Amino acid sequence: MAVITFLSDYGTGDDFVGVCHGVMARISPETRVIDVTHGVPRHDIRTGALVLRRVLPYFPAGVHLAVVDPEVGASRRAVAIRCTDENRLLVGPDNGLLSLAAQRFGGIAEAVDLERSVLRLEPVSATFHGRDIFSPVAAHLAAGVDLGAAGDPIDPRDVRTLDMPLARIEGDTLFAHAVVEDRFGNVALDIEHEELAMTGLRLGHRATVEVGGVEHSAFYAVTFADVAEGELLLYEDAYRTFALAVNRGSAAQRLRLEPDAEIRVRQAP
Amino acid sequence: MAVITFLSDYGTGDDFVGVCHGVMARISPETRVIDVTHGVPRHDIRTGALVLRRVLPYFPAGVHLAVVDPEVGASRRAVAIRCTDENRLLVGPDNGLLSLAAQRFGGIAEAVDLERSVLRLEPVSATFHGRDIFSPVAAHLAAGVDLGAAGDPIDPRDVRTLDMPLARIEGDTLFAHAVVEDRFGNVALDIEHEELAMTGLRLGHRATVEVGGVEHSAFYAVTFADVAEGELLLYEDAYRTFALAVNRGSAAQRLRLEPDAEIRVRQAP
């Protein structure tokens, strides 16, 4: 009996999440459902996809239900996916939400379209596919139903992927982007270790961080406690990606960062 | 071993919900407790009652604990109820909170007053009956204790019900009300399918929606994606009740809706 993990943008103020738990408990009473988070910003597919990619390796392999679904009831497809690695199963809308996690687990080995799935909860509403399609399919898969019995097979290459901004280096300047922000105002960037190395910046030294034409000084540190309260730092976060933070403050506020904002990083003179 | 579902207005920012889970886990370690939501607006008995009525059919039959209790410590009764259908058990304050769900499951077959219940956690505080009365009673019932052993029998007709505004039709205009709002600003109305039909409005056509003397145009659609971003729509929501929404926006804000606001709906000319 597999575990189900559940991520969405439903929030916890309403009954959306609870009802999905109820639907799954009716279908598969023994399955444990672990909430990843329901605080993904509303309709923010990319943040949902980035969160799934980085957190799922910390969860038991099983069925991974995810719902961030701005086009619910329109023409977007509903899918269930089996990944190449660990046979992890992903269930959700086919809008790119599942694509980064699928890449992380070796790509898509098998995919089905849930449009005519016999596992759906009838009558299917036009606006709450989390309850009527995704939760029942996830629960049946966790209870042992084969993926092939959940829907009609589709070519894995037809599952939608995401367009993401790409960091690039020009001279000694790294052109990066703010990709995801947590509630503390820490901002993850799309920088890999190797890319940062190309700027010549070294741990324990200062970087110049330019946002919207304004320059800030950031200390390249191991952790928050390496800088004074209120100071900006650049660090490798707990998921091995680079991030900006303010010790006991908010980097997002300090730098007035918008999602996808371009951030130029170079060694301080 | 029955499942317990748990709804309240406690929020998740404090330890109220956690402590109730702890009390239930001590009494009945094997029982699974599923949170419906704890985001019911503080003291809003009617929203709690409406949520319970519409969501409980999606949960396994079991013990349904609900606490929205502005009169805690005063003279309102504490009750446990067995419904006619599915033997569902409801536990909570006798202030109308449980009444709509009880109707949904065929009415009340049996009810007990928990005032002198031997299942309470002594000493009972004056302000936290969720912890000291409702959670322990729910846990003992889930563990198999008979309802009759939980309290003193009362006449089911003495359990309190709710006064609700009623939609009515005059000429070609439907006088409805805003009854409950979710965090996205979607607003459920007290309109049944048959009532809307009496206005002559047909799917795919426009309605005039009048709130506080101001007229708005709403498209009667199947789902959000049927209208442009920012446009108002009238639709049958996932619980088969009619609602107003703004695609990727908030109908509550657009129409400046207060709870119980009168909303006049008619065909657009």
Add this chain to the structure above:
Amino acid sequence: MAVITFLSDYGTGDDFVGVCHGVMARISPETRVIDVTHGVPRHDIRTGALVLRRVLPYFPAGVHLAVVDPEVGASRRAVAIRCTDENRLLVGPDNGLLSLAAQRFGGIAEAVDLERSVLRLEPVSATFHGRDIFSPVAAHLAAGVDLGAAGDPIDPRDVRTLDMPLARIEGDTLFAHAVVEDRFGNVALDIEHEELAMTGLRLGHRATVEVGGVEHSAFYAVTFADVAEGELLLYEDAYRTFALAVNRGSAAQRLRLEPDAEIRVRQAP
């Protein structure tokens, strides 16, 4: 197989809490994890410690994981503690967070430093010890690993405690403090029953409550319903500590209370 309880200041808007659940589920799939709350104000060690002290007696004895950790990655120690009473195990940062709960359960019988624990999740990040140290240690302990195998033994007297303001009485005036506030604006004070008695104030009579030089009148009541809507009351809360509240309002707002604010309580003339 012990239950794990989990308290933190992570909030539920991000994936921090979910990932910790995932880590524990991988290590000890059968263990039930009950969330106490994740709404402790960010970095507020004292509120976390006070909440743990008052709520843990309502939870099954087991492993009690707590993370409020402003100095993560700096020199503060990570510890696991066995309490004298009920063999309760506490896991978290050694910054005072666990100290009040440990006192509540008879003091510390055994303590280990987790700095070099073999149970940690490698590589350990600098900023997310909840995931990499505390959750895996808690899960292994719940699965039956001995405390002695979790880390290096330390002297229980070296585990950090908290400095707390102390209420004192001068003449007929009690000098107390606001110690913790809930989301409803109810404010718990550091007053014991015996101390209040020394002011001569009796239940059902009025107290003068002075904050920042401004005097307020508060009714010493059993519960909210004893006073009119909007009126200030002093009462013994559900955890047997005294608190200020406004019936259907917020005492914190009414009195403009800051944390640790001095509050002078005496009989009204």
